[in-house]
Amino acid sequence: ESLMGQIAAASVDYRDAEERWDRAGFEWSGRVEAALQQTFNLQTFRPLQRAAINAVMAGEDVVVIMSTGSGKSLCYQLPAVASGGFALIVSPLLSLVEDQLHQLKKLGVYAAALNQATEKEEAKTIDTAILDAKSPLKLLYVTPEKLAKSKRLMNKLEKAADTGRLKLMAVDEVHCCSQWGHDFRPDYKFLNVLKRQFKGVPLMGLTATATGNVLDDVKKMLGIEASIVFRAGFNRPNLHYAVEEKPKGDMGERIAEIIKERYPTQSGIVYCLSRKDCEVVAQNLRKLGIRASFYHAYLEPADKTSVHEKWLGGKIQVIVATVAFGMGIDKPDVRFVIHHSIPKSVENYYQESGRAGRDGKPAACILMYRLADVFRQSTIVCTEQTGKEKLYEMVAFAANDSTCRRETLAGLFAEDWEQGWCQNACDVCARSSSSSSTAEEIDLTEEAKLAAKIIEEARSGSGSSGSEAAAGRLTGLKLVETMGKKNKRSRDFLEAVVTQMLLAEMLMEDFHFTPYSIVSYVVKGPAYDRWAKGGSAFKRRIRVSAPVSKTTSRKRKTVDSDED
Numbered sequence: 001e002s003l004m005g006q007i008a009a010a011s012v013d014y015r016d017a018e019e020r021w022d023r024a025g026f027e028w029s030g031r032v033e034a035a036l037q038q039t040f041n042l043q044t045f046r047p048l049q050r051a052a053i054n055a056v057m058a059g060e061d062v063v064v065i066m067s068t069g070s071g072k073s074l075c076y077q078l079p080a081v082a083s084g085g086f087a088l089i090v091s092p093l094l095s096l097v098e099d100q101l102h103q104l105k106k107l108g109v110y111a112a113a114l115n116q117a118t119e120k121e122e123a124k125t126i127d128t129a130i131l132d133a134k135s136p137l138k139l140l141y142v143t144p145e146k147l148a149k150s151k152r153l154m155n156k157l158e159k160a161a162d163t164g165r166l167k168l169m170a171v172d173e174v175h176c177c178s179q180w181g182h183d184f185r186p187d188y189k190f191l192n193v194l195k196r197q198f199k200g201v202p203l204m205g206l207t208a209t210a211t212g213n214v215l216d217d218v219k220k221m222l223g224i225e226a227s228i229v230f231r232a233g234f235n236r237p238n239l240h241y242a243v244e245e246k247p248k249g250d251m252g253e254r255i256a257e258i259i260k261e262r263y264p265t266q267s268g269i270v271y272c273l274s275r276k277d278c279e280v281v282a283q284n285l286r287k288l289g290i291r292a293s294f295y296h297a298y299l300e301p302a303d304k305t306s307v308h309e310k311w312l313g314g315k316i317q318v319i320v321a322t323v324a325f326g327m328g329i330d331k332p333d334v335r336f337v338i339h340h341s342i343p344k345s346v347e348n349y350y351q352e353s354g355r356a357g358r359d360g361k362p363a364a365c366i367l368m369y370r371l372a373d374v375f376r377q378s379t380i381v382c383t384e385q386t387g388k389e390k391l392y393e394m395v396a397f398a399a400n401d402s403t404c405r406r407e408t409l410a411g412l413f414a415e416d417w418e419q420g421w422c423q424n425a426c427d428v429c430a431r432s433s434s435s436s437s438t439a440e441e442i443d444l445t446e447e448a449k450l451a452a453k454i455i456e457e458a459r460s461g462s463g464s465s466g467s468e469a470a471a472g473r474l475t476g477l478k479l480v481e482t483m484g485k486k487n488k489r490s491r492d493f494l495e496a497v498v499t500q501m502l503l504a505e506m507l508m509e510d511f512h513f514t515p516y517s518i519v520s521y522v523v524k525g526p527a528y529d530r531w532a533k534g535g536s537a538f539k540r541r542i543r544v545s546a547p548v549s550k551t552t553s554r555k556r557k558t559v560d561s562d563e564d
């Protein structure tokens, strides 16, 4: 019990802010309650909503970090309604804005949007409303591009700020400000003028994901260093995290086993890398007797809705989706989220897996890891600014079998952590408490040298034949295969070695752009020669797939058990 208390207190600063602001008894509390019930037809606030609303109504700058679907919009919509003037909302996605306008209209709240799609007539009406004290306008949605391009609009808004009509500014998806955010948008840079030009108007930033880096960056960018941060409980005690080695070539077979064994009737989501994978995995699950459907960006809107509704209603048990499935999911009883391949970043993983167990009951987040998926994902993200770094953070998470999953996540998100908080709700903690097969430090020196030798041979053309080898290039998988021919270790083991070498920069991916695709080859990385000269051993803690029998000692033999 007291341990659970500690878990809840993991982020002391954030909790302090919450305690200070989450109460009634402010001068505006009556108006806020009334707006919640009468305008928004809602009974109670969700966690942090009231605190964030109070802080911004008191004139403070605020950052709100809550997972998708937890109700961030209300944090600015309600103050906009309850404060007598109007609020300026910066939002990057027109589709999300459309949704909000539609909902607000149903609630009888006058909201409008200015962007490239706005009709001339409407733009004029809005123009007048900005300075008209009698206008019922409550929310004005703009894109960052619109603000950056329209000096006239900026001038009008400045006047509205001076006359006290502009009560609040909100920047949604605020992580887009940061170079470190996973969808950085250059136009967000312009938003640094907001606090300077609209003096005294409080600013609220909202996002579902912000690592420590991103948060600092965002505050600096927007000029709200002293803002109050409200962060929803980062640790989700009811979620069980686990990473499994994906069997080679698996297209859903292992996932079907997991579902049948542990979740025969419960709802879940399986995330796949591509549209094609979704379709194949869904089909395989169906063949194996599971009611599954796929969902990806190429579905017709009507089909999307229909799949979504069938899943919400329980007619479909499992949705097999790309990350296109996410916006607006609000199903509380998702019992498992399984990643069929590695997501592109830890933020993505946290957010996607976090769709499990919204009702607070136990749920599982299972990541299926296989080296081949790293190369597929890396050729997708390598064109993004910090794409490869982000992916490798995720790879490090997946390949680390000796640190509590929660502890790793807490570290990456700059959250406090203390030993024991996980309560064995992750595969690593569970294993170490049952002392079954813990990860051991293994000397990989021989394999590392072999890998380098094979790469060198390929380069000099003295290795095996074939067009790739002739060009001196090897893909990561070809490297593993070649290593397997010269060494008796299992495929899984050699893949683990290559993963560790990539993470240590002893190997590096080298991307080649063809007109139709991007190919990843592996080359020796900057750390290799340094290490080779140094003469020390290359040791890493790795766990190699559950040994068939837990016989004898910790010799290398047990490590190699499964195939070959």
Ligand code: ADP
Pocket (backbone or CB within 6 Å): 042, 043, 044, 045, 046, 049, 066, 067, 068, 069, 070, 071, 072, 073, 074, 330
């Ligand atoms: P986010 O922006 O955090 O992803 P939204 O603001 O889009 O989430 O809200 C998600 C859903 O939660 C919406 O359907 C909204 O109506 C609902 N919601 C928000 N606040 C409450 C509340 N206090 N009580 C019940 N439902 C709420």
Ligand code: MG
Pocket (backbone or CB within 6 Å): 072, 073, 172
């Ligand atoms: Mg939102």
Ligand code: ZN
Pocket (backbone or CB within 6 Å): 403, 404, 405, 406, 407, 422, 423, 424, 425, 426, 427, 428, 429, 430
């Ligand atoms: Zn743990």
